[in-house]
Amino acid sequence: MGTVREATFDVLRRHGLTTIFANPGSTEVSLLTGLPDDLRFVLALHEGSVVGMATGFALGREAPALAVLHTTAGLGNAVGAIATARVNRAPLVILVGQQDRRHLALEPFLAGRLDGLAGDYPVRVDQPVRPQDVPGAVARACHEAVTGRGPALVVVPMDDWDAEWAEDVVAVPARVVRPAGVADADLAPLVTLLSGARAPAIVSGAGADWGSLVALAERLGCPVFQESFGGRAGFPQDHPQYAGVLPADRARLRAALGAYDVVLAVGAPVFRQYPYVPGPLVSPGTTVVVVTDDPSEAHRSAADLAYLAAPAATCTRLSALLPTTPAPAVATRASVPGVGPGGTGPGGAGAGGAGADGVVLPVLPAGGRPLRAAHVLHELALRLPADAVLVEETPSSRPDLHRLVPARNPLGFVSAAMGGLGFALPAAVGLRMALPDRPVVAVVGDGSALYGVHALWSAAHYRVGALFLVLANGRYAIMDRLADQRGGKAPWPPFNEVDLAALARSLGCPARKVDGHTELVAALEEVVPTLAAREEPLLLDVSVTVDPDFQP
Known part of the structure; x- marks a missing residue:
């Protein structure tokens, strides 16, 4: 009883x-x-x-x-x-x-x-x-x-x-087993397609399994794209076959995939779009296949063939069934039509010189200010360990982040796939609670941070040692640019009065203001090496200016 x-x-x-x-x-x-x-x-x-x-x-x-x-x-x-x-x-x-x-x-x-x-x-x-x-x-x-x-x-x-x-029975199984096997006979059509493909390509999504997908990609020797607006990285972005993030409009998507006769989407829909652009998703002659364990994703995808199956089991078995013939040449990000070094378009971060690591950055003004997001992300990438968890919610800086901070583990890029703001700060707190020995960094715009700023109190109270890196430009930069593209005047004002560092401190979370390159480097040099063991959160409120070349 x-x-x-x-x-x-x-x-x-x-x-x-x-x-x-x-x-x-x-x-x-x-x-x-x-x-x-x-x-x-x-x-x-x-x-x-x-x-x-x-x-x-x-x-x-x-x-x-x-x-x-x-x-x-x-x-x-x-x-x-x-x-x-x-x-x-x-x-x-x-x-x-x-x-x-x-x-x-x-x-x-x-x-x-x-x-x-x-x-x-x-x-x-x-x-x-x-x-x-x-x-x-x-x-x-x-x-x-x-x-x-x-x-x-x-x-x-x-x-x-x-x-x-006083019940005798809970009418629910104590354990549910979900077998993930896939029959060879069911895979035969896909094996035939891939075996006969002149130039295959893979699109990886949040539902992909890294180990099995890497093995399949290496067997095929083909480029692997990341789905656009995905909630998580589906493939190691420092792998030589990684080809960048797919464009999110049909015209550029057709250009990016035009060279491939078979496109296999794994753990991703076919294909996530943002602005509407008329025309087909892919060019004539390109066959599209999707492998996903999400029924909704399978049923809505505009694919020639859909497999409702576990991606890990499917990719593992495909690797075993495909012939070991010489693989086609691997396309690099720079050589993939329609996809530049950032994976989202033809550009880089703007005019500037290459650093010691070959990354092209905007010119840093004398005195090291004003910073652009690309400067901040580059310095972060130089210091971020491979096992770091990175949560992103900075729409106007996302192309730079994809270009400069490759995901080297499945949680190396986590984002709100729904698109609504307010995810990154609380998600970073939850991720660090679940993974107390992993470095966790949230890269967030100041507009985005305001939607989830309450989570900073929880981070401080429960001693969650995450780093919250706020790129503060005092405005909704992506909305400003969309309004510019419409040829009209945006009715919303900037919010330069907002002080995220002060807000964080009022919620018990330590915070610092950063407005120049010297302060940025010093802060990252001090904090990033401590992230795996850190128990105290920190918010860096970094002043940045909007990239004039940014396109949503």
Whole structure:
């Protein structure tokens, strides 16, 4: 005999969900008061940060994470972060509080109309019919989050937690095994295509497995592109066969892939776009195949052939089945049509000289200021260890980051695949909590940082030693450039008055202002070597000027 609350805690322990990210309200007090010592509570100051931190924690652990939200207000505030978690393939279990079941019919204060509030972004939403169904609903949410690779919600009225638990059965399997094998006969059409290809190419996405994809790419000897706007690097970006990030409009995409007769997208859709440009995705004569374990991704991709299968198992078996004939010549980033050194277009960072490592940078003005984002990212790249986790949310500097800071591990580039702001700061906190021995750096624009600035308090309070590198230009630079392209005047003003360093310090997070090259180098030289063992977060508020050649 016990309570629904105690039975649910047993479910959480069984599934490794012993860290609870939350911003609690009155409907969650009966769950959270007097937690057992083996359950860790992590407070975030906004629900977007709650889900963002849980998302980073899940990505770092490669296992589900747990978040608790407060009825309508909490779930409503977190919808954008829930959408990001879904597109970023992060398995989350989210408990949403509800008013007391015994008078819900009267719609009391804080009663939530929660059904459908998060739209189609949750992989499952469950509102248990009776209190005794809650532990099973939570266990099922764990399985659904992994299978659907996204957030699974369970709505729990506040009185359910104290209800008596005397059940004999939780109607959910204790363990779910997901076989990942793929039959040779099913792969035969793809083996035939790749074996006969004159010039194959691969597009890697967030769902790709690095080890098996590297082996397949090396067997084929072909270039490997990164999907545009992906949530994670799908291939080592310092590999000689890496060809850069695919353009996100159809005209440049056709140019980039025009030389290839078979294009294999692995763990990526076919193909993510941003501005609409008329015309086909690829030129006539190019056959497109997608391999993904995401049904939605498979079903919406404009491919000639789609495999709904585990990418790792598929690529591993393909490598074994393909003949060992001489491979075609590897195309480098500089030689791939339509893709320049940054992988996103024909340019570099602007006019300037090459450094000792051969990287072309904008000319640094006398006195080392004003800095451009390229200067900052170059100095970071020179010092960043290969195992570093890098979280990106700086839209106007993303091309420079792709060009200058190659991902050398699967978490070497993590971004909000949904596109909404407010992901990087809380995600970096969650990632560092999950990976306490790995260096974690968030590279964030000042406009982006303001959407998730609450997470800095959690970083400081829980001694999360991440580095938050803010590229501060005092404006929404990408929006300004889009308005320029439309030929009109942007109605939004700059926000030069905002002081991110002061905001960080007000939230308990140490911070420094950096406005020149000498200060930047000194700060990075001091901080980056400490990141693996660091327990205190640090925000560097780096003043940068907008690159005049930047194109969204």
